[in-house]
Amino acid sequence: MIRFNVKRGIIKRYAMNIIFIAFIAIVIMYFNTYSRTIFHRKPSFADIYVGFFKGEYPASMFHADNINFPAPWFTYYLLTSLYTALFPYEELHNSAARVLLRVGSRRKWFGGILIYILFANLAAFIFLVLSSIISSGGFGLGIPYDCIWPVRVRGVSGLRGIYLLLIPLIAQLLLSTITTIIFLKLGVVKGTVILMIYLILCVYFDSPLLFPTRSMIMRYNY
Numbered sequence: 001m002i003r004f005n006v007k008r009g010i011i012k013r014y015a016m017n018i019i020f021i022a023f024i025a026i027v028i029m030y031f032n033t034y035s036r037t038i039f040h041r042k043p044s045f046a047d048i049y050v051g052f053f054k055g056e057y058p059a060s061m062f063h064a065d066n067i068n069f070p071a072p073w074f075t076y077y078l079l080t081s082l083y084t085a086l087f088p089y090e091e092l093h094n095s096a097a098r099v100l101l102r103v104g105s106r107r108k109w110f111g112g113i114l115i116y117i118l119f120a121n122l123a124a125f126i127f128l129v130l131s132s133i134i135s136s137g138g139f140g141l142g143i144p145y146d147c148i149w150p151v152r153v154r155g156v157s158g159l160r161g162i163y164l165l166l167i168p169l170i171a172q173l174l175l176s177t178i179t180t181i182i183f184l185k186l187g188v189v190k191g192t193v194i195l196m197i198y199l200i201l202c203v204y205f206d207s208p209l210l211f212p213t214r215s216m217i218m219r220y221n222y
Contacts, residue, residue, distance in 0.1 A: 055216020
């Protein structure tokens with residue numbers, strides 16, 4: 001029988017999985033509804049993908065009278081970072097003795113965590129891509145297309161298409177790794193606040209230190 005108790009219930013155990021899947025589903029449903037209502041067509045994979053990583057020009061840099069906050073971009077990176085960082089934090093703080101007995105040292109444990117970060121983020125990214133492809137009915141990335149929002153984006157193919165796909169994933173991996181380290185050092189509450197402030201800075205400023213900014217596809221007209 002499925003148990004819903006606070007300590008070991010299925011909802012608590014798989015909470016981040018449920019939240020992440022629900023978020024992807026809701027955003028894709030919104031893209032589909034908006035595209036069919038405004039453009040009278042089904043969105044392509046490129047429409048949905050660019051919609052997640054849109055990142056229009058921020059008010060403080062370009063449009064003083066128009067604030068465009070990239071909610072899907074922000075939420076996606078926030079959820080994937082939390083999704084990745086919570087497991088190592090809970091494992092270390094709830095069963096540190098068993099962890100050391102199992103792996104022998106913290107260095108080996110952290111090496112295993114880096115592998116976990118890689119595969120967890122790959123799984124989240126692949127789920128996003130596959131969901132977008134299934135929802136759109138095709139890949140649709142090699143030809144010019146209109147985004148869900150009425151902004152023309154150049155078509156992508158070959159190495160440029162690979163670059164377009166990989167930049168958000170690379171930013172996601174780096175951000176998840178840094179978030180995990182912050183969580184282990186400072187805890188969940190402080191780590192989450194720092195993560196949110198950092199992502200907000202990425203939206204409104206452009207700096208090499210704010211590397212997730214580069215994953216905003218519309219901002220750099222990829």
